[in-house]
Amino acid sequence: MLVAQGKLFAGSGANYQIVKVKLHASGILCYTDASDDIVEYKHEELIISDKLGTIPREIILPNKTLLVMNSEPFLDSWLSAGKKDVSKWEKSAKAVIGSIVAIPVTLYFIFAVVIPQMAVVFAPYIPDVFVELSSRHTMTAMDKTVLNPSEADLEKITALESQWYSLLANMDLDSEKYNILFRHTKMMGPNAFALPNGTIVFTDQLLELVDYDEEILTAIFMHEIGHVENHHSMRLISQTLATSIAITYIFGDVSGFFDFFASVSNTIATNQFTQKLEWEADEFALEQLRATGAEPVSFARGMKKFAEYADSENSLIAEDLEKILSSHPLTKERIANALEFAGVSESAFADMEVEIQKNKDALKAQSETEFEQLKTDLPK
Incomplete structure (x- = not known):
């Protein structure tokens, strides 16, 4: 029989009773409690903490009290009778290096790997109520902070809406799932983004950047549809939630949950999708452009506009735009991918851009001439 001293914690507080513990070779642990009653338990009834260096051993008794004894x-x-002794791994250099x-x-x-794949599987099953609530909250917050009513040409944006709903x-x-909006903004610059419930927002600055080019804007619209149809926002949120759960489980930090819910709106609004999700949306846009009889090269033209804007020395928010695109694939790579999909070489693309610009300049000159002629013909 072995005799040792231990601390018996009867409740959840810090108060304890010093007890003399007797350990019998037959596997019986006994001690005398505060009422001078002898308490006995069998070894198999005990929940025993693993040995870790010289840290005191904790034993949870069947009556839910905690017995703490110095490691000897x-x-x-x-205590380790009938159990595998894992403490020897602490002294093994191979085990330590292997763990590192x-x-x-x-x-x-x-x-x-695991969490992103889980997000792909579970994102489509997120309740519609949460999707709608998070989207509306995000749009309301943005309208109160960074977005203003559109100042774009009403006739042109009405025509775009009609074309896109068709x-x-x-x-x-x-089509009822989607809601196309136009907003003016100074902070976000030329941009388009999609919310999980199918709301797609174009900024006036983007319309101006591409000079209301229907083909380019339709290509960008297709890209945003790709985000919605592939549940990209919800996948990103699911991944964030799963990461918080994993961190909480592994490190025991529950603050991640509060950080997660506080950042949901910001996650959606900033549209910071991972590169993989951006490539998926690009591929969706290119395939749908071809399927609907449009030119996939229009997407490359749109990306070229973004690249030129970001490189412009006159752009006041070029650095901010670069930050927005930081989680996106490189614009040059996206242009090259679109050209390859469309079967257009870089030289042919350059010639195409020159020809399109010539046609636009000619139409503009013709419109100005007709306007001047109209003024001349007006009665004085």
Whole structure:
């Protein structure tokens, strides 16, 4: 029989009773409680913490009280009876080195592979109520902060809306699900973004950047539809939530949940999709442009406009735009991908851009001439 001293915590507080614990070779642990009653438990009834260096051993008794005893060789031997001794791994150099390598690799696999795949699977099953609520909250917040009513040409944006709703019907998509909006903004610059519920927003600055070019704007519209149809916002939010859960489980930090819910609106609004999601939306746009009889090269033209804007020395928010695009694939790569899909070489694309610009200049000159002629013909 072995005798040792321990601390008996009867409740959840810090108060404890010093008890003399007897450990019998037959596997019986006994001690005398505060009422001078002898309490006995079998070894298999105990929940025993693993040995970790010289840290005191914790034993949860069947009556839910906690017994804490200093780690001693004889005590460790008795407590470990019938159990595998994992403490020897602490002294193994191979085990330590293996853990140093295995833990980061495992964490990377969880956060880079498992969680994104889980997000793909579960995103479509997020309740519509949450999708609608998060989208409306985001739009309301943006309208109060960074967005203003559109100042764009009403006739032109009405024509775009009509064209795009017809396009949605031709694509066998629920046109009622989508809500096309136009907003003026100084902070976001030329931009378009999609909310999870199908709200797609174009800024006046984007319309001006592409000179209301219907083909380019339709290509960008297709790209945003790709985000909605592939549940990209919800996948990103699901991934954020799953990451918070994983961090909480692994590190025991519940603050991640509060950070997650506080950042949902910002996550959607900034449209910071990962490069993989951007490529998916690009591919969706290119395929749908071809399927609807439009030119996939229009997407390359739109990306070229963004690239020129970002490189412009006269752009006051070029740096901000670069930050917006930081999680996107490189614009040059996206242009090259669109040209390859369309079967157009870079030289042919350059010639096409020159020809389009010539036609626009000619139409503009013709309109100005007709306007001047009209003024001349007016009675004086």
